[in-house]
Amino acid sequence: xxxxxxxxxxxxxxxxxxxxxxxxxxxxxxxxxxxxxxxxxxxxxxxxxxxxxxxxxxxxxxxxxxxxxxxxxxxxxxxxxxxxxxxxxxxxxxxxxxxxxxxxxxxxxxxxxxxxxxxxxxxxxxxxxxxxxxxxxxxxxxxxxxxxxxxxxxxxxxxxxx
Numbered sequence: 465x466x467x468x469x470x471x472x473x474x475x476x477x478x479x480x481x482x483x484x485x486x487x488x489x490x491x492x493x494x495x496x497x498x499x500x501x502x503x504x505x506x507x508x509x510x511x512x513x514x515x516x517x518x519x520x521x522x523x524x525x526x527x528x529x530x531x532x533x534x535x536x537x538x539x540x541x542x543x544x545x546x547x548x549x550x551x552x553x554x555x556x557x558x559x560x561x562x563x564x565x566x567x568x569x570x571x572x573x574x575x576x577x578x579x580x581x582x583x584x585x586x587x588x589x590x591x592x593x594x595x596x597x598x599x600x601x602x603x604x605x606x607x608x609x610x611x612x613x614x615x616x617x618x619x620x621x622x623x624x625x626x
Contacts, residue, residue, distance in 0.1 A: 519543040520564045520601040522594045523621040524575070525557035528612070533577040533590060533624060540573030540594075552577075564596045571596040579612050579624075588612035590624055 526533050533552040543561035552558050563571045572595055579588040588609015595602045601620040607613060611626040 518564045518599075519561040520594075520596045520599075521620060522560040522562060522573075522592075522601065522603065523557055523617075524552065524560075524590075524592055525617075525621070525623045526552040526554055527623050528579065528626045529554050531579040531581060531587060531612070531626065534580055535575060535577055537576040538573070539576075541571035541596075542573045547575075560594060562594045562596050562601075564599055564601075566599060568598055579609055590614070592622065594620075 524533070531554065535547075535549045535551070538547050538549065541563045543563055547558075547560060550558060560573065560575065562573045565571075572593065574594070575590075575592040577590040577592070578586045579590060580586050586609075588607060588611070590612065591606040593604035593606075595604065603616060603620060603622055605614045605616070605622050607624070613625050615623045615625060617623055
């Protein structure tokens with residue numbers, strides 16, 4: 465009877481080990497399926513896509529020496545809080561934050577300025593288009609008026625000069 469008890473105990477241990485392996489395998493399969501479902505939802509290209517938002521910095525600097533740049537309109541995809549109308553005196557600068565996101569989402573913001581002399585007479589205009597596409601920043605500048613020009617310092621910075 466003693467041998468039968470050993471045989472019976474051995475079978476129970478093997479049975480428990482096999483059962484434990486099966487339970488662990490089932491838990492592994494369930495975990496893998498949950499992880500796959502979660503990652504496919506994050507990587508889908510529908511309106512529920514999760515993206516990391518941020519912003520890109522753009523600078524405008526007034527090196528005319530004699531003209532003030534008066535913002536007349538600010539439109540587009542500026543980061544919150546949206547910038548207020550402002551003046552940039554000679555030697556001054558202003559920074560904009562434009563929305564940005566990973567992926568192929570495009571953002572555009574535009575700043576419109578009048579260049580005025582010390583008597584507040586308009587001598588020209590500056591239009592600054594700020595583009596962000598796939599996290600990359602680019603500027604488009606248009607100036608009008610005698611003696612108003614610009615120089616791009618970097619893809620996201622411009623100097624207005626005369």
